[in-house]
Amino acid sequence: MPMTCDWENSVLxxxxxxxxxxxxxxxxxxxxxxxxxxxxxxxxxxxxxxFGLTIRxxxxxxxxxxxxxxxxxxxxxxxxxLQGYETLQTYGAEExxxxxxxxxxxxxxxxxxxxxxxxxxxxxxITAEIGLMKATEQLSAxxxxxxxxIARVVAPRFWAGVISMPLLAALFSAMGIFGxxxxxxxxxxxxxxxxWSQMKSAVDLERDILNGVIKSVVFGVAITTIALFExxxxxxxxxxxxxxxxxxxxxxxxxxxxxxxxxxxFMFRGLN
Amino acid sequence: xxxxxxxxxxxxxxxxxxxxxxxxxxKVGSTSVVxxxxxxxxxxxxxxxxxxxxxxxIKSAGVVVGRVADIRFDNETFEAAVTLRLDNRYAFPKDTAxxxxxxxxxxxxxxxxxxxxxxxxxxxxxxxxxxxxxxVLENLIGRFMYGQAQEGAPx
Numbered sequence: 508m509p510m511t512c513d514w515e516n517s518v519l520x521x522x523x524x525x526x527x528x529x530x531x532x533x534x535x536x537x538x539x540x541x542x543x544x545x546x547x548x549x550x551x552x553x554x555x556x557x558f559g560l561t562i563r564x565x566x567x568x569x570x571x572x573x574x575x576x577x578x579x580x581x582x583x584x585x586x587x588x589l590q591g592y593e594t595l596q597t598y599g600a601e602e603x604x605x606x607x608x609x610x611x612x613x614x615x616x617x618x619x620x621x622x623x624x625x626x627x628x629x630x631x632x633i634t635a636e637i638g639l640m641k642a643t644e645q646l647s648a649x650x651x652x653x654x655x656x657i658a659r660v661v662a663p664r665f666w667a668g669v670i671s672m673p674l675l676a677a678l679f680s681a682m683g684i685f686g687x688x689x690x691x692x693x694x695x696x697x698x699x700x701x702x703w704s705q706m707k708s709a710v711d712l713e714r715d716i717l718n719g720v721i722k723s724v725v726f727g728v729a730i731t732t733i734a735l736f737e738x739x740x741x742x743x744x745x746x747x748x749x750x751x752x753x754x755x756x757x758x759x760x761x762x763x764x765x766x767x768x769x770x771x772x773f774m775f776r777g778l779n
Numbered sequence: 780x781x782x783x784x785x786x787x788x789x790x791x792x793x794x795x796x797x798x799x800x801x802x803x804x805x806k807v808g809s810t811s812v813v814x815x816x817x818x819x820x821x822x823x824x825x826x827x828x829x830x831x832x833x834x835x836x837i838k839s840a841g842v843v844v845g846r847v848a849d850i851r852f853d854n855e856t857f858e859a860a861v862t863l864r865l866d867n868r869y870a871f872p873k874d875t876a877x878x879x880x881x882x883x884x885x886x887x888x889x890x891x892x893x894x895x896x897x898x899x900x901x902x903x904x905x906x907x908x909x910x911x912x913x914x915v916l917e918n919l920i921g922r923f924m925y926g927q928a929q930e931g932a933p934x
Contacts, residue, residue: 573792674799674800
């Protein structure tokens, strides 16, 4: 029977085995990530009892991300002002420029672009730091001294990211609206009163601003969880850490965009 | 880094973030929901509401006095029953007329209230009896074309 003899070493069997192995690896990682997330939440006590730890991490994730967030917000708002004016002018609705800039920033661009920048600026740094701590056996050393690395190292970084993200997104939106004002009112000459009053009557506190804040909190949780998990799960080699850092940026950017679609579908589908 | 310098920076960051949130809440956005406690509801029935949506503004003399709370279809009279939530600060006579209007040529639709002459005022859960439906553009064009065709017809 040549069929049965070949089967043991056949390419088909090999490739099916590889497929099954990678599927199992994927499921294992998802399960590990979920348990890791629960463990971080359960060990969050230290992050709040010793709030100094969280404040220290907020400096590295939040304060050091300020420059890139503020400058990007300003330029995104200025570009929105220029492009929006070009299009609105065709319909003779230049005064609606404020509405366009504010709604697109508060609803979508503020939370999403700030989250993407946060993922590449702070998320990658978190992964590299934790991965290197693991590679140099600092985490094992902590466990030897009966210090829980999840409570001492991971949880403060998690809460620092979750607190920083909505603040950064709000700063991004505010800066973007200021950029739109600079270009629209100061440079092009849209009427200042109409710019602000139409914006104020069109932007709703609950539907637009609160939903934007909710989005940014969700993004903050997703990004920091992915970054911390990738760092904690990284192979303890130089290559492993660099791979984990890349995966953090890719995975958290995709997660932000996918979550944004889901959240937008829930928040804005039933209205209007 | 020195611990106090670090605390200072984080404090400044948090203050700036909260200031940005306040700027968005106070300067950029406004709440459009009339709170239930400070409002009363009246019902108006329309043959056709056109494109009216919940939360659309209710204006009297151009001033926003309330919001559309709910739109339902009444299966007994085959009319649209629109619940209007009006601010307590504004009282209207019983014979107030409600009309569905459009702001601008392509703008959103809103309900315009025209105060009547009755001395009694509307109370919660009252009904508005004088209503005017939305103008449907297709009907208007149809009527215009029909008129044109009649005019041009050979005698």
